[in-house]
Amino acid sequence: MVPKATMEGARDPPVAGKRRRGAFTVVFLAALPLLLVLFLFGDRAASIAADTQLWSQVTQQSPRRSASSSRDRLLGGLLSPDFDEPATCRSRYEGSKRWKPSPFPVSSYLARKLRQYEANHRRCGPGTARYREARAQLHSGRNGDRGECRYVVWLPIQGLGNRMLSLVSTFLYALLTGRVLLVHEPPEMVSLFCEPFPGTSWLLPPSGFPNMNRGFWSSCPESYVSMLESGVVGYDNDGGGENGSALPPYVYLHLENMNLRLRNHTFCEEDHLALDRFNWMVLRSDSYFAVALFLVPTYRDELGRMFPAKGSVFHHLGRYLLHPGNRAWGVVQRFFDGYLAGADERLGVQVRVVPQSGVPFEAMYERIVRCTRENHLLPQVTDEPAAAAALPANSTARAKTTAVLVVSLKPEYYEKLHGTYYANATASGEVVTVYQPSHDGEQHTEARAHNERALAEIFLLSYSDGMVTTGWSTFGYVAHALAGLRPWLLVPLDWSGRGADVACVRPASVEPCLHSPPSLVCRGGKDLDPVAHLPFLQHCEDVGFGLKLVD
Numbered sequence: 001m002v003p004k005a006t007m008e009g010a011r012d013p014p015v016a017g018k019r020r021r022g023a024f025t026v027v028f029l030a031a032l033p034l035l036l037v038l039f040l041f042g043d044r045a046a047s048i049a050a051d052t053q054l055w056s057q058v059t060q061q062s063p064r065r066s067a068s069s070s071r072d073r074l075l076g077g078l079l080s081p082d083f084d085e086p087a088t089c090r091s092r093y094e095g096s097k098r099w100k101p102s103p104f105p106v107s108s109y110l111a112r113k114l115r116q117y118e119a120n121h122r123r124c125g126p127g128t129a130r131y132r133e134a135r136a137q138l139h140s141g142r143n144g145d146r147g148e149c150r151y152v153v154w155l156p157i158q159g160l161g162n163r164m165l166s167l168v169s170t171f172l173y174a175l176l177t178g179r180v181l182l183v184h185e186p187p188e189m190v191s192l193f194c195e196p197f198p199g200t201s202w203l204l205p206p207s208g209f210p211n212m213n214r215g216f217w218s219s220c221p222e223s224y225v226s227m228l229e230s231g232v233v234g235y236d237n238d239g240g241g242e243n244g245s246a247l248p249p250y251v252y253l254h255l256e257n258m259n260l261r262l263r264n265h266t267f268c269e270e271d272h273l274a275l276d277r278f279n280w281m282v283l284r285s286d287s288y289f290a291v292a293l294f295l296v297p298t299y300r301d302e303l304g305r306m307f308p309a310k311g312s313v314f315h316h317l318g319r320y321l322l323h324p325g326n327r328a329w330g331v332v333q334r335f336f337d338g339y340l341a342g343a344d345e346r347l348g349v350q351v352r353v354v355p356q357s358g359v360p361f362e363a364m365y366e367r368i369v370r371c372t373r374e375n376h377l378l379p380q381v382t383d384e385p386a387a388a389a390a391l392p393a394n395s396t397a398r399a400k401t402t403a404v405l406v407v408s409l410k411p412e413y414y415e416k417l418h419g420t421y422y423a424n425a426t427a428s429g430e431v432v433t434v435y436q437p438s439h440d441g442e443q444h445t446e447a448r449a450h451n452e453r454a455l456a457e458i459f460l461l462s463y464s465d466g467m468v469t470t471g472w473s474t475f476g477y478v479a480h481a482l483a484g485l486r487p488w489l490l491v492p493l494d495w496s497g498r499g500a501d502v503a504c505v506r507p508a509s510v511e512p513c514l515h516s517p518p519s520l521v522c523r524g525g526k527d528l529d530p531v532a533h534l535p536f537l538q539h540c541e542d543v544g545f546g547l548k549l550v551d
Contacts, residue, residue: 076102077111078320080118082198089194091329091459098336098463099319103484103510104312109305114320117175118197124149124180125200138280139210143247147279152179153204155216155284156186157256159445160454161474163189165288165512166255168317172290173283175306176299177276184212188448192455194323209282210249216282222252224275225265233277235270251278255285257516267292268522272299288477290314291514291547294537295530310536310549311509314481322482324455331437331456336463339435343403347377348464349417351408351490352473359493361412368413370503371468371488378402378432381424404434405464407457407475411439458482468504471542477512486510489542505541511549513540 073093074081086093124130130149137144154170156163167183174181182204195201211222219226227233233247253275255262265271275281290313293299307313324332340346349368353359372378379402404421406414414436421432437457444450454475461467461479467487469476480487488504521527530547531537540546 072096075319076106077108078106078114078316080115080198082118088326089323090326091323091332092194094329094333095323095459098341099482100463100465100484102315102319104309104315106316107306107308110307110316113175113306118199120149120178121180121197121202122200124151125197126182126203126205127201134279138249141249143245143249143277143279145245146277150177150179150279151182152177152281152283153182153184153209155184155282156189157284158286159443159474160451160458161476161478162286164318164322164458164478165290165314165474166285168314168321169285169288169290169293170283171321172293172313172317176293176302179281184209188446188451190448191325192328192448192451194325196321196323216252216254216284218254218256220252222248222250222282224251224253224271227251228265228274233274235274247278250280250282251275252282252284255283255287255289257287262287262289262292262516262518267295267518267520269297270522272296287516288314288474288512288514289518290317291511291537291549292518294534294549295518295520309551311511311551312484313549314478314512315484315510318478318482324459325452328452328455328459331453332459335435335437335456336460339433340403340405340460340463343401343433345400345402345466346464347372347402347404348461348467348469348479349404349406349413350461350467350469350473350476350479351406351410351413352470352475353410357493361410363493364490365413365416367490367493367503368417368468371490374503375488377466377468377488378404379426379428379430381420382427384425385423400428400430402430402432404432405460406434406436407461407479408436409440409442411436414439472515474512481510481512484510492542507541507548508538509548509550513543513546513548515540515543515546517545517547 073079073096075096079092083089083092122128124134134147134149134151137147152170152174154167157166171181173179181202183202184204195203216222221227221230224233227248233251253266255266294303294310307316323329349372351364351368353364373380404417406417408414414434418434418436421434426432437460438453440450440453458475458479459482461476462482464483464485467476467480467483467485468490469480469487470490471492476487476489486507486509489507490504491502517530519527520530531539536549536551537547538550540548
């Protein structure tokens with residue numbers, strides 16, 4: 001049941017039947033968010049309802065902070081104004097009302113490139129005459145001359161965070177190379193995201209590509225590395241004909257994290273010149289390889305014009321490309337508006353502990369508490385019961401309210417943090433409420449409903465004012481990059497719970513980390529550390545050998 005607030009000594013005066021019905025309607029509408037959460041989250045609803053009641057008395061007579069309706073719905077020129085059916089994707093423009101203003105202005109050049117890309121996708125996308133012509137060439141068994149329409153087909157792998165990072169990276173590659181992005185959508189991703197481009201589709205038609213059922217792997221004959229080794233393709237136009245017409249019909253680029261490095265022959269200048277001769281490319285990656293594209297001199301000037309602030313790449317492209325479908329967005333909207341929107345501050349806490357790490361719960365929880373305490377993210381508690389912090393009924397003051405959103409596969413972190421602030425008053429009088437929308441226990445990337453909940457929670461986190469995230473977690477990377485926030489990053493612990501002296505650190509930028517930097521043994525060169533030569537790169541705070549973009 002949803003708990004019902006009462007006031008001692010208060011009685012309803014007699015009213016007419018019409019007024020009673022009106023009062024019932026008001027009460028029902030006020031309770032509706034709680035009823036929805038009860039339906040959606042089961043046993044989690046009782047704690048959510050209790051937290052909501054706890055702080056209602058200190059907020060009901062004061063205007064709560066609400067998302068500004070004056071926010072730029074086109075995100076500074078990122079989004080196209082050409083979508084005329086908002087009901088098909090409610091998140092595209094509603095999401096901008098909940099995000100904090102972006103710390104990064106959108107360059108006019110990036111906005112122009114996005115509009116140009118959209119026009120090209122409409123000309124060359126599925127269902128067009130140009131697409132049918134390009135697909136006929138694909139099935140002919142040879143590459144053909146350089147076509148007007150060229151494509152990169154994205155294949156998903158790993159969990160949702162990895163998929164979002166690699167999808168944005170692939171889109172950036174398409175922008176740089178004049179290709180059209182096509183997405184292979186497996187059952188667990190059906191309608192997970194909205195169509196991002198107006199007047200066309202980014203979905204690869206079901207029968208649109210040869211050998212899709214057979215699969216691709218790093219050493220398959222169609223892979224770029226295999227073609228190099230066998231002499232099918234070479235540098236300096238010594239393979240495939242002058243225009244690439246004698247090349248195979250497509251090339252497969254495998255950019256999966258392998259032994260903590262991306263493959264050789266993927267981010268050297270000569271490799272991208274060779275890859276550019278293929279009209280069709282299939283790409284699979286589990287990494288944020290957008291960082292590695294900055295290592296290719298051919299692309300560097302163009303990237304600099306699109307992103308004057310290097311630390312804004314995923315922030316802008318993620319907000320442009322990734323819009324939750326209506327099912328996932330419904331969860332975001334109901335939960336945010338019902339429980340998070342009215343807080344003075346919102347703190348997101350994302351906890352990801354992989355089973356094989358063996359990190360004890362108490363050690364990880366202690367690190368979270370230390371991080372929030374030492375950086376003044378949450379107030380100290382006292383020995384007094386929480387009820388002692390309630391303000392007198394005639395007080396004109398209002399206690400500050402902070403809503404904490406815990407996102408984790410496990411319930412224990414929420415339960416202990418919720419219990420602490422539910423049972424004890426805070427030293428400052430601040431009212432802290434703690435919520436966790438779901439706790440699936442284990443990751444189930446193969447399940448559509450699991451992915452919808454995960455996507456909803458990524459976006460809920462991205463509407464925070466501050467964030468604590470777990471090192472190495474791609475899920476956390478996506479959330480804080482969408483938000484445009486530098487989070488407090490929990491320093492990785494070893495199996496015994498030992499780690500660095502500090503509980504958490506502040507990253508240099510909002511950009512995600514590339515865990516698996518590429519090997520840069522190019523022709524006549526050495527595998528040098530790019531951080532020593534490129535001022536906009538540094539090693540990651542949580543992954544010492546990783547790379548990230550900074551300003």
